[in-house]
Amino acid sequence: MQLEDGLSGGERQQHIDELIGLLGADSVARVTQAGGDRVVKHIEFFESVGELPDSPGTLLLYGVRAEDHMGEAREVLSAASRFGYSGVAIKGEPRGIEYWKGIAEEFGLVLMKVNITLSWRTFEAMLAYAAGEQVGDIDYLAGSPLDLLSGIVNELAGYLGGSVVIEDLGRRPVVHSTVPGQLIDALRTQTILSRSTPPSPQDSEQYQAVLQSPVPVLQPKLPREALRTAVAVRAGTRPLGSMWAILPADPGAQWPDIADRMSASASRAAGVMLDLLRSSEMGVKDRAQRLRRILRANTVSDSDLTELGLSATQGLAFIAFDAGSQPQPGELDACRAMVQQQLRLLHAEALTAIEGTKVIALVESGSADMVAANASKVQLLLERSLGLHTTVAASNIVREAAELIAQRRLVERLLRAASQRPLPVKRQVLTIDSMRTQLFLSSVAELVAADSDLTLPGIAGMVSTDPDTADSLLAWIASGQNVTYAAEELGVHKNTVRYRLRKAQEHFGFNLKDPDEVLAIWLQLTLTSNDSVSTRRVRALPRHGGTTGRCR
Numbered sequence: 001m002q003l004e005d006g007l008s009g010g011e012r013q014q015h016i017d018e019l020i021g022l023l024g025a026d027s028v029a030r031v032t033q034a035g036g037d038r039v040v041k042h043i044e045f046f047e048s049v050g051e052l053p054d055s056p057g058t059l060l061l062y063g064v065r066a067e068d069h070m071g072e073a074r075e076v077l078s079a080a081s082r083f084g085y086s087g088v089a090i091k092g093e094p095r096g097i098e099y100w101k102g103i104a105e106e107f108g109l110v111l112m113k114v115n116i117t118l119s120w121r122t123f124e125a126m127l128a129y130a131a132g133e134q135v136g137d138i139d140y141l142a143g144s145p146l147d148l149l150s151g152i153v154n155e156l157a158g159y160l161g162g163s164v165v166i167e168d169l170g171r172r173p174v175v176h177s178t179v180p181g182q183l184i185d186a187l188r189t190q191t192i193l194s195r196s197t198p199p200s201p202q203d204s205e206q207y208q209a210v211l212q213s214p215v216p217v218l219q220p221k222l223p224r225e226a227l228r229t230a231v232a233v234r235a236g237t238r239p240l241g242s243m244w245a246i247l248p249a250d251p252g253a254q255w256p257d258i259a260d261r262m263s264a265s266a267s268r269a270a271g272v273m274l275d276l277l278r279s280s281e282m283g284v285k286d287r288a289q290r291l292r293r294i295l296r297a298n299t300v301s302d303s304d305l306t307e308l309g310l311s312a313t314q315g316l317a318f319i320a321f322d323a324g325s326q327p328q329p330g331e332l333d334a335c336r337a338m339v340q341q342q343l344r345l346l347h348a349e350a351l352t353a354i355e356g357t358k359v360i361a362l363v364e365s366g367s368a369d370m371v372a373a374n375a376s377k378v379q380l381l382l383e384r385s386l387g388l389h390t391t392v393a394a395s396n397i398v399r400e401a402a403e404l405i406a407q408r409r410l411v412e413r414l415l416r417a418a419s420q421r422p423l424p425v426k427r428q429v430l431t432i433d434s435m436r437t438q439l440f441l442s443s444v445a446e447l448v449a450a451d452s453d454l455t456l457p458g459i460a461g462m463v464s465t466d467p468d469t470a471d472s473l474l475a476w477i478a479s480g481q482n483v484t485y486a487a488e489e490l491g492v493h494k495n496t497v498r499y500r501l502r503k504a505q506e507h508f509g510f511n512l513k514d515p516d517e518v519l520a521i522w523l524q525l526t527l528t529s530n531d532s533v534s535t536r537r538v539r540a541l542p543r544h545g546g547t548t549g550r551c552r
Contacts (some may be wrong), residue, residue, distance in 0.1 A: 014040050016059070016110055018260055021386060023126055024329035027236030028089065034109035037085040043127055045120065053078070056084030059127070062119050066100045074105045080114050080205050081107035089123075091116045115236070125237045126274060136201035145276040146175060149269060153177040156265045160258065162226065162246030164189050166233065166269055169241055169338050169385050170345075171197040171207065174273070183248045183316025185226040194378050206230075208384055211239050216262040218255065229258065231266045233273060239334055239386060240273045254308075288353040290361060295355055300404045310349055310360075316404065318395040319343075319375045320411040321359040334386055335359050339378055346374040358415075360408075368397050372429045379429065391418055393430040417442040436465070445527040457506035469508070470525055472500040477522045 004513055017036030021027055030036055043058030052060070060080055066073075077100070080088055087110030090100060097113050104111035145498055151162040154229045157177035163184040165176040191197050210217050218233040227247045233240045243266050251258050272480055288454050290308055294300055305312055323331055336352050336359045343350035349364035372394045382388045393414035395407035414430040417438040428434060463470050472490060476497060479485035483501075487494045504510050511517050 005117065008047065010182075015177075016040060016112070017404075018129065019059075020112070021329065022333065024236045027123070027126065028112050030087075030110060031097060031113050032105050032109070032111045035087065035108070038110060040086045043124065045124055052079045052083060054083045054324065056082070058085045060085055060088045061114075061120060061124060062088055062090045064090070065096065066090050068092075068098025070096060070099050070522045073100050077103050077107050077109055081109055086110065087112055089114050092197045123236075124271075135362055145272050147274075148177075148272045149175040149353070152265050152269050152272070154179050156243075156245060156261065157182050159261055160245050161248045161333040164243065164245045165191065165274075166243050167197065167241050168341070169334075170341060170381070171240060171385075173197075174241065174276075183246050185224075185246065188224050188246060191372075193534075207242070208387055210242050210464045211385060212387060216259040216266075218251070224237075229262060231262045233269050235270045235274050236330060240270055247458050260512045287351050291353045291360070294362075294404070295353065295360055295408060302401045305401050308351060310351075310362070310364060312399050312401045312404075314348070314364050315397045316401055316408050317363055317365055317368065317371045317397050318404075318411050319363060319371065319413060320393045321361070321375075321379070321382070322391040323357050323359070324391075325357060327357055329547065331386070332357070332359065333387055335382060335388055335390070338382060338386065342377060342378045342381060346377070350534060360411075362404075366397060368394070368431065371397070372431055375429045391415060391430070393418070396432060412438060413442070420445070440529060444523055448524065456524055458510060459521070459528075461503065461529050463525070466503070466508075469503050470501045472497050472522065473504050473510075474525045476501060477518055477525075481518075 009251075015037050016030065019040060039057060040059045041062065042055050042059065044053060044055065044058045045061045045063060046052065049177055058080075062076065065442045077088065079218060086102065088100075089112040090097070091114045092100075092400060096476075097111075101111050114120075116406055149166055153175055154177045157164040157179040161181075163177055163182050166174045168174055176188075176191075181414065206217075206219060210230045211232045213232065213317060216229050219230060220230040226252065228244055229251075230244045232242050245262065247258070287308055290304075294308075295305055297304075302312070305316075310316065321335060323335060327335075332354050336354050339359050339361055340350065340352040343361055343363055344351070345429065346364040346385060347365055350361055351363075352359055352361045354360075356465075360425050361372075376390050379390055379392045382390055393411040395410050398404055398407055410432065411430075414432070414435050417435055418430055420438075420442055432439070462473075472486060472492075475486040475489045476483065479489060483494050483497050487497045490497065501512065505512055510521060
């Protein structure tokens with residue numbers, strides 16, 4: 001299968017290490033030292049029969065176990081090197097992999113080790129999806145993906161005797177079994193009729209446990225429900241959905257066989273769902289590339305939006321989902337897929353793209369409140385379904401293309417300000433209204449950091465050598481310069497606070513009778529890193545009146 005021109009010779013080429021990064025370390029790893037920058041132009045599955053094709057840039061999926069075919073290693077790898085292949089992927093135990101690795105390095109080839117629990121057809125579909133490849137010519141994906149999924153659930157339902165359903169990450173049924181005589185309960189019937197799983201107190205916890213488990217999970221039997229088992233439908237580390245089956249009776253000693261059958265069915269479904277996802281996202285992928293260009297541009301025009309099928313007159317806003325400094329392999333792809341899927345249900349138009357550790361969405365909406373509310377729903381779903389905790393920021397609504405750049409920068413500033421100071425509300429969606437004070441303090445901090453002359457003499461020394469005095473001074477200012485309130489806040493005697501205030505004046509040189517200097521002291525102490533000063537400091541604006549300069 002040949003990859004699309006845009007990946008093999010157009011604006012962006014796909015390298016081996018990029019593909020490995022997209023698939024995740026749990027799915028595939030490069031075992032040879034060099035060659036991760038080699039370009040992949042073709043993917044070829046080969047089962048030790050016939051001749052290798054003369055096709056430079058091929059990534060060869062050698063569908064055998066390394067330890068069982070060590071005698072073929074030199075011949076296969078020699079031919080791959082002679083034809084200019086990018087690399088070879090194989091499965092096997094460490095002994096066989098090490099043997100193939102030595103010969104691969106001798107010929108200067110890249111050798112990749114594929115997880116032995118991953119079927120070749122699923123791995124090939126994963127590669128196709130990661131590389132942006134057209135996968136319609138893969139034999140096992142011939143025909144309608146939904147028909148194939150229906151065949152998988154019907155086959156499993158016939159074996160188990162109970163209804164089987166595959167759900168997407170939004171808990172909506174994709175296909176369900178239709179085998180005559182299968183056991184089905186009221187909950188499953190309601191799920192099928194309403195096209196969504198009815199909420200229950202145990203639902204979110206059970207669902208997250210299924211997605212995080214590498215093996216099928218036997219669910220505890222609940223009142224008025226039939227016994228169930230479930231397994232994640234996963235392509236490598238990327239969750240695609242889940243498969244739920246009703247069991248007519250306690251499996252007992254048959255559970256290992258049932259679990260194996262569930263796992264095999266889920267593996268087959270993963271390859272088909274990747275193709276289904278690919279076909280629905282082909283247009284999204286092109287628009288995502290255009291969105292990335294807008295995110296990196298200095299100006300945006302109406303024609304740029306027209307290419308995306310958007311109009312600023314309808315109202316546009318950015319939403320950023322930040323997965324943190326070190327997201328796990330595959331997490332951002334799973335996050336982007338779920339964000340895209342959910343926002344398309346909540347907004348007339350929604351485009352998404354990955355930028356660094358963030359998933360950025362551009363949505364069509366005329367209400368900032370609605371944008372924030374929908375962002376909060378998706379944030380909660382990411383946490384419950386994927387176990388992914390994100391910090392989310394939403395911009396203002398704009399109705400002019402030229403205003404988008406400022407709003408793109410706003411969400412970055414909101415996220416940066418949130419990273420510098422603890423958020424007052426868990427899972428809060430950051431907006432200009434909720435973060436105005438933090439943005440002000442963040443801007444002041446950046447101003448002071450850029451010009452050392454703005455820092456009051458004595459601040460750094462007091463914070464580093466006498467944090468108790470810094471604590472007391474900040475608490476006194478924040479308490480409206482009231483010694484009694486400050487002492488209560490700090491849990492010390494009033495005389496202790498008075499002593500420390502005198503020390504701040506006499507030893508560190510602060511003029512506590514100057515209201516402007518007191519304000520500057522409060523700002524700079526408030527902006528000091530939490531690692532330097534006690535976390536018990538009061539961070540509210542000064543209370544109980546203005547700054548009078550008296551130590552009451």
